[in-house]
Amino acid sequence: MAHETRQRGGNIVPSLNHAVYVIPETPLTTTGQTGSAGLQADPKQVALQLALEKYGLKGADLVVKNFHTSADTGVSHVYLRQLVNGLEVTNADMNVNVDTKGTIISYGSTFLTAGHPAIQVATNPQIMGTINAIGSVTRLDAVNAVLGHQGRPTMPRSTTSHLTVNHERDEVNTTGDESAQVITGVPGSVDDRTVTRDTYIINSQGELEPVWGVILRTDDDWVNAHVSRHSGKLVSYVSWRADDTYRVYTRNVPNPDKGDRELVSDPADTMASPRGWHAGPDDSTTTDTSGNNVFAQENLDGKLTWEGKKRPDGGSQLAFDFPIDFSQEPVNYLDAAVTNLYYWNNLAHDIFYNYGFDEESGNFQNDNFGEGGEEGDAVLAFAQGGDGMNNAWFSTPPDGENGVMNMYIFDTTSPNRDGDLEADVIIHEYTHGVSNRLTGGAANSNCLGTLEAGGMGEGWSDIMAILFQLKPSDTNATDFAIGSYVEGSAKGFRRHLYSTSLATNPTMYSDLNDPSNQEVHNVGELWAEMLYEVVWALIDEAGFEPNLANADSQAGNILAMKYIVNGFKLQPCNPTFLSARDAIIQAEKMISDGEYECTLWRAFSKRGLGKFAINAFGDYFNSSSMPLRCLV
Ligand SMILES: [Ca+2]
Ligand SMILES: [Ca+2]
Ligand SMILES: [Ca+2]
Ligand SMILES: [Ca+2]
Ligand SMILES: [Zn+2]
Structure with missing residues (x-):
């Protein structure tokens, strides 16, 4: 959770009375789609034609900003923007939805007709000559207006001379216009790449106002503002980072057995999720439980389609605060459940990012922000699946394809309980995605396929579930269960509690010989x-x-996270207990230079995975030995 000393600037968005969303009752056709049958x-042509005909525009008056076809529905989504005098009108947008037959099924628009008085002016x-004469507001003045709105010191005009205005074309600008310029040297800019753009905006009075667009990325925000070239005042200001709140179980209170939910504000990690948790396509923001890292939705019908499923909406305030009545069955608090699932998936994304599960190594994100790796693979997380009970699972396809998490209701108690409300179950599932992607590389999803490797997959998922909920008050005498809330029992899912006591949990490496341990979860327990x-x-x-996101810390729990995650990256495809142990010890050497090597050997050897542990002749043999250097 970010604690802030300085208030980030609030959003300003002109209200547009002419905005429409049209769902035609009869199929809408344009000259763009009338063609010979079969053609x-x-x-894109269909959408352009609609805009031209509807608004009396010419081809030079608009541009296609974005286009994609949805695999599930076959609907093509075309995003257009209006131009005036060759410059974009930043809030004159049109989205046109075209089905496979070329029929327009709906469109939204804030376009102005060619005859509109604002365009005439x-x-x-x-x-226009007069306006240009008045326009004494410079690009640098515009950046100053943004800094002022953020409560940051502005730049005195005398000191702005050292700033460089590069007449380079901005790469993020997709329209190819020459209006964008990059300014370097702006104080507080973390990428030293403040983009300014010559553009128009429709203001709340319905006028076309010439503005400077400013994109400024600071340590705690990333904003797109528009400053009037007449008055120097902000006409619009949109933070790409949303001030979102969620009533959820947290790392302090990880499930209903531990207490009440907390209202969490602004939980996104700015490194891991630079545009926050509600980043949508084409610089848009979402208001429901979808974003760049995860799409979370109900799955009552048990069909794993994410489109058309209900997701709770936080509105423009992004306030996700939904009630739970525990005397009722879980379906009655579906919105709260999906919110919790969304929160924990995002939290897992952000925390694992800090430990090196990032774009390049194959994490789950729709947009990789140019950081490498395959994108378009946010997790699809489904709540209260109607196709099963008493379970949860995660599917990990190769990098670039969506991970899928499916959560279920448990019927061991009455009323039933919901896995979506238990953090250790969610983190267990998400960790399957992390261990599968990182082991053997993100392109290979078949590296935890053997019984032993798959079993360790279950084990890593359990230990991460524990690491995510360890508190300062826990000690080496604290025992842990997984799934105790949903099971309604202190013991949870596993046969033994996780414990450093050999009496409470007597398991050893050689227990792999036991016929009962021919199942992945049982192997995972060991x-x-x-x-x-x-x-x-x-x-x-x-x-x-206590702060798990602080991956720079050298504390023991943080080192454990680092060794385990880097062990994933080091170990071979289909690792064994022996090779996974060696990878963790090697990770320690790379990270801590052997300082804790013997600590690791002591821990492993206590459970029979010492130096001479071996799997030979079809049997697993314990060893309590350590390397000689650990004995002195
Ligand atoms: Ca974009
Ligand atoms: Ca990816
Ligand atoms: Ca990054
Ligand atoms: Ca892999
Ligand atoms: Zn599992």
């Missing part, structure tokens, strides 16, 4: 128990850091 209509050469020893050995020696 596939070009959705703007295109009148005499009036591996997670070893890692539980590792976690406490490290905390007892290096201390505890």
Whole structure:
């Protein structure tokens, strides 16, 4: 959770009374799609034709900003923007939805007709001459207006001379216009790349106002503002980072057994999610439980389609605060459940990002912001799946394809309980995505396929579920369960509690020989128990850091996260207990230069995975030995 000393600037958005959204009762056709039968209509041409005919425009008056066809519906979405005098009108947008037959099924628009008085004024050469004469507001003045709105010191005009205005074309500008210029040297700019753009905006009076567009990225925000070239005042200001709030179970209160939900504000990590948790396509923001990292929705019909499913809406305030009545069945608090699922998936994305599960290594994001890796693969998270009970699962296809998380209701209690409300179940599932992507590279999803490797996959998921909810008050005498809330029992899903006590949890490496351990979750229990020893050995020696996002810390729980995640990256495809142990020890060497090598050996050897542990002749043999250097 970000604690802020300075208030970030509030949004300003001109209200447009002429905005429409039209769903035609009879199929709408334009000359763009009338063609000989069998000829596939070009959705872009269909959309352009609609705009030209509807608004009396010419081809030079608009531009296609964005275009994509939805795989699930076959609908093509065409995003247009109006131009005046060759410059974009930043809030004159049209989105046209075209089906496979070339029929317009709906469109939204804030376009102005060619005859609109505002356009008549703007295109009148005499009036425009006057406006240009008045326009003493410079690009630098515009940047100053943005800094002022953010409560930052502005730049005195005398000191702005060292700023460089590059007459380079801005790469983020897709229209190819020459109006964008990059300014370097703006104080507070983290990318030193403040984009200014010559453009128009429709203001709340319905006038076309010449403005400077400014895109400024600072350490705690990323904004797109428009400053009047007449008055120097902000006409619009949109933060790409939303001030979102969620009533959810948190790392402090991870499930209903531990207490009441908390109202969390602005939880996005600015490094991991630079445009926040509600980043939509084409610089838009979402108001429901979808965003760049995860789409979370109900799945009552058990069909894993994300489109057309209900997602709770936080409105323009992005306030996700929905009630729960625990005397009712879970379906009665579906919105609260989906909100919790959304929160935890985003939190997992952001925290794992800090440990190196990023764009390049193959994480789950729709937009990779040019940071490498395959994009278009946010997690699709489904709540209260109607196709099963008492379960949860995660599917990990190769990088570039959406991860899928499916959560279910548990019927061991009455009323039933919802896995969407238990953090350890969600983190267990998300970690499957992390371990699968990182082991053997993100393009290969078949690297936790053997019984032993798949079992360790379950174990990593359990230990991460624990690491995500460790508190400063926990000690090496604290025992942990997974799924205790949904099961309605302190023991949870597993046969033993995770414990550093050999009495409470007596499992050893050689238990892999037991016929009962021919199932992945049971194998996972053995591996997670070893890692539980590792976690406490490290905390007892290096201390505890409550802020899990602080991956720079050298505290024991943070080191455990780092060794495990880097172990994923180091270990071979289909690792064994032995090779996974070696990868973790190698990660320690790379990160801590051997300082905790013997700590790790002590922890592993306590559970039989010491130096001479071996899998030979079809049997697993314990070893409590350590390298000689650990004995002195
Ligand atoms: Ca974009
Ligand atoms: Ca990806
Ligand atoms: Ca980045
Ligand atoms: Ca992989
Ligand atoms: Zn699992």
